[in-house]
Amino acid sequence: MKSQVFFIPAAREDGDEVLAEKAEKIFLKIGLRNQIEKKSFVAMKIHFGEKGNTGFIKPQWIVKIISQIKGITSRVFLTxxxxxxxxxxxNSLEHLSLAREHGFSQETLGIPVIIADGLIGRDDDEIQVNLSRIKSAKIASAILNSDILVCLTHFTGHILTGFGAALKNLGMGCASRAGKLEQHSDVHPWVNPKLCDNCGVCFNYCPSQAIVEKGDSAFIVEEKCIGCGECLVVCNQGAVKFNWDSDSVRVQEKMSEYAFSVWKHLKGKISFINFLIKVTKDCDCMSDGQQPIVEDIGILGSLDPVALDQASVDLVNKRSGKDILRAGYDLDWSVQLSHGVKIGLGSRDYELIEL
Ligand code: SF4
Ligand code: SF4
Incomplete structure (x- = not known):
């Protein structure tokens, strides 16, 4: 059976107020609002944007969704x-401070902002799923203790998964640090010494001090590497390699299984909204103002994250006239979708309903 995906064309030129109205329209159409009760805890999951990043969803675009939820319950928060x-x-302290810098705060939005997995990413609970890649998932406790989740996602390309959207926001974004580590543990990059000019850039970016100098080039110490993928992005020489096919397949499948765990725990009470506005080659974890790879397209929403992401990819590729995601990073981005179907998370078959 086809899943319904609602779509409204939108662009930055619309201005903040119109974008907020369009996002509200999508939210209302999805229909989850009817399930919110006076005492419901409602988590609004978003990415506050890395320092220097400019692509993240702007706080002004979600004010009307917040008002809709606040009209029912005061127990709503951004996270x-x-x-x-x-x-x-x-860590939560610097994270909250950066969120405030980017306009996400109680003062500007009228609801609390909290970090879902606590001070240093250790506040989580384990959900049993018994799937092929994971037996259980480590999910941030504030997400699991909520009754309703509104998953607000900026659609982007991604170095490890081809693209990042609702499935990634749910699977990777709701995982605690241990959960993220488990999903990245299959990424094993290495440096091709023939391409490396020993510039040293990756040394500074590696969060685990896993890159050392060996002879005339960089070398990755596998035991120290946490698979974050930073070195892949920052190397201008293309000297850092990883097994695009096998490593990416495993990451995507684990990510879908993590997404499934949250979806199952909240009994499907999740509203997914993707913003196809300022779609960039890399995600909002990048600390720079990237240029868009395609014109602004609009806002989409659904109760089915697989259908929503499939529809989003289709619109992005249709607008660019080619598989622009594959042009960015040559890997099969469809694995997260097909695995999502396989484990019962959703359908790639959808009906696009334009509002
Ligand atoms: S950034 Fe690339 S070229 Fe520079 S040291 Fe690292 S691997 Fe070598
Ligand atoms: S993937 Fe991350 S942890 Fe591993 S070497 Fe690259 S930057 Fe360091």
Whole structure:
């Protein structure tokens, strides 16, 4: 059976107010609002954007969704989890301070902002799933203790998974640090010494001090590597390699299984909204103002994260006239979707309903 995906064309030129109205329209159409009760805890999962990043969903675009939820319950909050790698978002204090810098705060939005997996990413609970890649998932406790989840996602390309959208926000974004580590543990990059000019850039970016100098080039100490993928992105020489096919397949399948664990725990009470606005080659964890790879497309929403991501990819590729995601990183981004179907998380078959 086809899943319904709602779509409304939108672009930055619309201005913040119109974008907020369009996002509200999508949220209402999805229909999850009817399941929110006066005492429901509602988590609004978002990415606050790395320092220097400019692509993240702007706080002004979600104010009307917040108002809708606040009209029913005061127990609504904005949240994200801490990062695996060392950054301004790897502990709650600096993470909240950066969120505030980017406009996400009680003062600006009228609801609390909390970090879902606690001070240093250790507040989690384990969900049993017994799937092929994972037996259990380590999920941030504030997500698991909520009754309703509103998953707000900026659609982007991604170095490890081809693209990052609802499935990634749910699977990777709701995992605690240990959960993220488990999903990245299959990524094993190495340096091709013939391409490396020993510039040293990756040494500074590696959060685990896993890159050392060996002879005239960089060398990755596998035992120390946490698989975050930073070195893949920052090397301008293309000297850092990883097994695109096998490593990426495993990461994507684990990510889908993590997404399934949250979905199963919350009994499907999750509303997914993707923003296809300023779609960039890399995700919002990058600390720079990337240029978009395609014109702005719009806002999509669904109760089915697989259908939503499939529809989002289709619109992005249709607008660019080619598989622009594969042009960015030559890996099969569809694995997360097909695995999502296999484990019962959703359908790739969808009906796109334009509002
Ligand atoms: S960034 Fe690339 S070229 Fe520079 S040291 Fe690291 S692997 Fe070598
Ligand atoms: S070697 Fe690369 S993938 Fe491994 S931890 Fe360092 S930056 Fe991350």
């Amino acid at each position: 994200d989890s801490n990062t695996l790698y060392v950054s301004k978002r790897s």
